[in-house]
Amino acid sequence: MNFVVPDFYPAAAEIFVAIMALVVMLASTFARGVRWLAYALTQFTLIAAAFVTIYTLKGDVSYTFSNLFIGDLLGDLLKLLIYFSMAIALLYGRGYLADRNIDKPEYYVLALLMTLGMMVMVTANHMLPLYIGLEMMSLGLYAMVAFDRDSARSTEAGMKYFVLGALASGLLLYGMSMIYGATGSLEFSGIANAVYHQAANKTVLLFGIVFLMAGISFKLGVVPFHMWVPDVYQGAPSAVTLIIATAPKLAAFAMAVRLLIWGLFDVAEQWQSMLMFVAVLSIILGNLAAIAQTNLKRMLAYSGISHMGFMLLGLLSGVVEGDRHYALNAYSSAMFYAVSYVIMSLASFGMIILLSRAGFEADSIDDFKGLNKRSPWFAAMMMFVMFSMAGIPFFIGFFAKLSVLQAVVAAGYLWIAIIAVVMSVIGAFYYLRVVKVMYFDPPVDPAPIHAPAELRVLLSANGLAIAALGLAPQALMSVCAYALLASL
């Protein structure tokens, strides 16, 4: 057996981020006094990683590390989006962390390692790296949720997240072992091959799929594996909630695509009906429960549950009675939904951070009362975000909903579309309530908003992007379709 030096080139970005994470760790140890260093290095890493990814971007698919790693357009695009959303999330959160004196360098090391975990998930071609990436991401997140260790809420949330996450990992791992047992392969193409030739034991396979589904659902935060979502969103420092609600959703989407579509496409109708179950429940429960919330972070948590349910609508309508004609359209609509959700989520939690100060969390809906009097501009931005999340036309959220709904209708699941639309109408209530309190209620605290300039500028750009992408959604839709087309 001779050792072949693997081709490092496709994985250049991963290697770079891994090295930089260590560099940040060392630098912050030796230059403890320079507070901005870790932050600056992290942002540099994310930006440079984007350049590396773009530089190594190739039209075709490349494998390396004995087929454990795959470099394709879908992965590259998702990685770029992950850097992008991480960079923005860190920028939004910086002042918030400084105000609470938790802007430790370790935070940024964790963020980078977490990013690396997501990158590994996105480029995995094999169950093992997928699982390793997932754990790497999750461990980083657990620690970040509990980062404000003097806050009981934060540590409690971190604990819950960790225990439930461990349970979910166990389920996922169990599912993976079942799949391995059924198909004899851990590589996605091997699994697909075995399933295609019907070499797999059907019962064991189905058993495995159920457990995989549990793991994926937990990471996406959909019913009935959603229980952690509201508590963690609320308990975690807002800057961390911002991170949980954004990039990991993209990684989880990638996980779902790789596992389900790459590995198990030939039993699509099995997992589609399971997805239907979780998606419909999520849309219903997420929207209904959000209404009863007075805490904005909790409300956004439930809204996130329903959004993930919507995203799954795209994934579950790819194959109809063996006809794969609609697959590309359906999956790209799901991807478009995920990307749109990340953009909206960034802005919504960004707004909470904008209004928060040292010793004060603006995480109650009441804190948004009279925002129009305090800052008409940011009230308008928040209105954009809320309108977009509610799916009101001319914002990106509308097109996201429209695209998944047309995919569902094309697949013939009219009843799902009806439930989804009715639930969106109900959901519009709590989004519009935020708009209502901003514009029609007197402010509780009439003080004008103090926030760093970069936060103001970027948040404005974020809000405007939601509106602008709503006017020209076609480009983003095409990119999603193209990325999936190249790797399906």
Place this chain on the structure above:
Amino acid sequence: MTDMQKLYLVVPLAPLAGAILAGLFGKLIGRTGAHVATILGVAVAFIASIYIFRDVQAGNTFNGTVYTWMEAGGLSFEVGFMIDQLTVMMMLVVTFVSLMVHIYTIGYMHEDPGYQRFFSYISLFTFSMLMLVMSNNFLQLFFGWEAVGLVSYLLIGFWYERPTAIYANLKAFLVNRVGDFGFLLGIGLVAAYAGSLNYVEVFAQASDLATQEMAVTGWPLITAICICLFIGAMGKSAQVPLHVWLPDSMEGPTPISALIHAATMVTAGIFMVARMSPLFELSDVALSFVLVIGATTALFMGFLGIVQNDIKRVVAYSTLSQLGYMTVALGVSAYSAAVFHLMTHAFFKALLFLGAGSVIMGMHHDQDMRNMGGLWKYMPVTWITSLLGSLALIGFPFFSGFYSKDSIIEAVHASHIPGAGYALFCVMLGVFVTAFYSFRMYFLVFHGKERFGQAHHHDGEHHHDEHEEEDAHAGDHHHGLAPGQKPHESPWVVTVPLLLLAIPSVLIGFFTIEPMLFGSWFDGVIFVGDNHVGLEELAAHFHGPVAMALHGLQTAPFWLAMGGVVVAWFFYMVKPGIPAAIQRTFKPIHTLLENKYFFDRFNEIFFAGGARLLGKGLWKAGDQGLIDGIAINGTAKLVGWIAQMSRLFQTGHIYQYAFTMIIGVFILLTFWFNRG
């Protein structure tokens, strides 16, 4: 994108940029900045329009998509331009009149605190109107249609402290909603049966549509489409019975009365029908409907002009009547005559409105003609230009209005479509009425005894709110002239637009009648079916504009007009007692006219009252009982209950969370295994 296409984009976008600058950054750039920015925007649009006009003259038309917004269900929603002879003519008219009005506004609004806002609105209007006329599809047409309606609403209520202005803009909004409902139905029918919103694609299927019947009802499809679209035009172009909003719209500042409620927006309906000529030509029923509505408007709205004392309202009713003329022309398939009249009317009516505005400024914002008289001495430019405008309006030979109006009357004469006889009667009598009220206004304002500076008459209806205030501040310069004070001529920013508008008001008919009506200018743009006469018969008798004008001196319309002028002169200059005597003798008719045929009262009692009654019934039984009680509050309670229940599950205990996950796996497992 070619250079020409970029230029097409510049035309609507330049005013939009001006509007955004003046509207959002009005405080920053100040009053001067606001008017410079917007005037520059409109001037660029005007110059670009001239250039495009030359290009179209050279035979380069364009029809294409600029931006595709989205595609859904086989329909594509686009922004596209159709640049042809009709469009480019409208672009020139819109940008020219708009430019004049922009300049005029500097003088008219210079004391107003909402200066920047006003400039922003009128530039926004110019953008919307250009989008409307340049469109190559129904969706964009509808966008422009609604956008001009919105700006019109904003501008009628520009002085939002006045309750009458708020009432007027609400009325305009609601009445237009009725029209838009029809319009939208028409567009919906087109989309449903033709499967496209693009003009050219729809027109290509026109003959196919003509053979179809509507589902369920069995109505001829093309007639239904045309009548629905025309109902939209009735709202926008203020045709009976949807005309009630236009006189009230005079609550807005005068420049917008000139731009929006005379020259451009109200003619959008006429433009739209002319654009849709390939559809309307296929339905005689729809054309007859158009004809009768137009004829009724032309005559009966003219009558109302006679009894008005507010100078702006006289001009407003004359606008209604002239719009009626244009509609009549559409009804007899003389589309090019309608568009021709639209153009000449835009110039002379804008001139008359701006002249009226100048008088109002000279009179220190007193609009009652009974307080005027003998103004010619004090306001020479306004006097001469208003005289020219009035002569154009009554159709005096050689003036632009003569050519357009005479062509319409001749076209009606030649037509055989049902209703043409009634229409001929209306338009002929209308000529007399037009001349009478125009010159009544002219004599009352510019000639006769000087009645200003004395005890004021008040138009009881419109100045109630100001009345008491006025007595308190007798010398306040916003409420008419104080005793001894003299009117004064307006500044040059006001008189220059008057002079510039007077030129086309007098001349444009003479120079353009030949190519527009009888030449090949509108070939391939406007269609006249073989079974309709249109302007063919006129073309046979046309021997140049001079001959037409000389011939015009011997025809009935000329003598009717002269009769109107003479009667007005006799009533208001020679024997001022006569009108009062007539008013006493024919009390019921006068009451009928004073109350505008009780249209408003009828609407208020029948539609508003009926709607309220219906609403109340539905509210009590349907809303409170069924919907509120069961549906809304019931579902809300249910939703609230579920929400509360879901909170119960969210206990915060980690073992319960884990348990829920296990249950989830359990459900998935059992269900999918039992399924097989």
